[in-house]
Amino acid sequence: AAGVIQSPRHLIKEKRETATLKCYPIPRHDTVYWYQQGPGQDPQFLISFYEKMQSDKGSIPDRFSAQQFSDYHSELNMSSLELGDSALYFCASSLGGASGNTIYFGEGSWLTVV
Amino acid sequence: AQSVTQLGSHVSVSEGALVLLRCNYSSSVPPYLFWYVQYPNQGLQLLLKYTSAATLVKGINDFEAEFKKSETSFHLTKPSAHMSDAAEYFCAVRNSGGYQKVTFGTGTKLQVIP
Numbered sequence: 001a002a003g004v005i006q007s008p009r010h011l012i013k014e015k016r017e018t019a020t021l022k023c024y025p026i027p028r029h030d031t032v033y034w035y036q037q038g039p040g041q042d043p044q045f046l047i048s049f050y051e052k053m054q055s056d057k058g059s060i061p062d063r064f065s066a067q068q069f070s071d072y073h074s075e076l077n078m079s080s081l082e083l084g085d086s087a088l089y090f091c092a093s094s095l096g097g098a099s100g101n102t103i104y105f106g107e108g109s110w111l112t113v114v
Numbered sequence: 115a116q117s118v119t120q121l122g123s124h125v126s127v128s129e130g131a132l133v134l135l136r137c138n139y140s141s142s143v144p145p146y147l148f149w150y151v152q153y154p155n156q157g158l159q160l161l162l163k164y165t166s167a168a169t170l171v172k173g174i175n176d177f178e179a180e181f182k183k184s185e186t187s188f189h190l191t192k193p194s195a196h197m198s199d200a201a202e203y204f205c206a207v208r209n210s211g212g213y214q215k216v217t218f219g220t221g222t223k224l225q226v227i228p
Contacts, residue, residue, distance in 0.1 A: 033215055042204060042218040043158070056215055090158065092216075100146055100165035103208070103216050107157035 002026055004106035006091050012112045013081050021076040021109045025093030031055065032074040033103060034066060035090040043090055049074060081113045116141045118188075118205045120219035128227050133177075133192040135222045137205030140186065146208040147188045148216060149179055153201045161203075164188060175199070200226045 005024040013019050025032050031050045035043040036059075045058035049068035060066070063081075068074045078085060092105040121136040139145055149161040162173025169181045179190045190203060205219040 042221050045215045045217065048215055058215065092158075100163075102148075102160055102163060104160065105150070105158035 004091055004093050004104055006089075006106040006109045008109060009107065010110045010112075012114060014114055015081055015083060017081050017113075018077065018079045019081060019111060020078070021089055021091070021111070023074045023076070023091030023093075023106065025072050025074070025091075026095075026104055029093035029095050029104075030072060031094045031096065032068055032072070033092040033094075034060075034074070034076050035092065035105075037088040037090060037108070038084075039087070041087075046076070078111075083113050086111060086113045116145050116207045116209050117217060118147070118207045118219040120205050120222050122222055123220065124223045124225065126225040126227055127195045129197055130194050133190070133195045133199065133224065135190040135203050135205075135224065137179075137188045137190065137219060138186050139188060139205075139207055141207070146210065147179075147181065148206040148208065149173065149177070149188075149190050150204045150206060150218075151201050152204065152221075158204065161190070195224075195226045197226050197228065200224055 007022045033048040034046040037043040046060040047066050048056045052068045064078050066076045088108045090108045092103045094101045094103045117140050119138045147164040150158040161177050162171045164171050164181045172178045177192045202221045202223045204221045206216045208216050
């Protein structure tokens with residue numbers, strides 16, 4: 001079965017640079033979530049979208065922005081990167097908003113800021 | 115907001131022994147609860163979920179969890195640990211209502227001793 005696809009899987013950037021992560025949800029899934037997992041930490045919710053509109057916002061820095069496109073894929077844009085942004089970034093998707101629906105996670109994108 | 119607490123950041127069991135990972139939730143209404151597993155350097159994989167259909171939930175790889183309202187618990191168990199079960203396990207809760215994010219516990223690292 002098709003899963004959530006994230007690209008790139010690994011990314012190395014220097015401080016103050018920008019980075020863009022892409023997420024392709026499971027086909028027919030209309031809701032996308034972004035999480036950040038620092039070393040030894042649990043995943044922290046950043047932001048989510050439903051039908052191309054922001055549906056919830058968590059601890060996403062102002063330097064970050066995200067959007068969901070008409071084909072439901074999503075991009076997380078990160079600017080003025082800091083060393084502390086080094087983390088594993090997960091994208092997840094679900095079908096609709098019912099709380100019993102499973103949220104499926106991608107393999108994650110490793111961002112290293114040097 | 116609803117949350118989950120995982121007791122024990124590290125759990126060690128012998129191969130073949132019972133696995134018990136503890137999770138308690140805080141909620142005044144029945145929540146939606148999930149267990150995810152994260153193998154080293156990999157993404158999050160759903161083990162099982164509780165959506166009020168049945169209190170005993172069976173998941174993949176012989177894992178199961180029982181929802182106990184009286185104890186506000188959703189502990190994860192497996193009768194016999196395998197070496198391949200070594201991973202980090204996250205309990206997660208999803209608020210009721212539309213388009214809600216999943217909130218993770220702090221995780222429990224399971225070590226399986228040969």
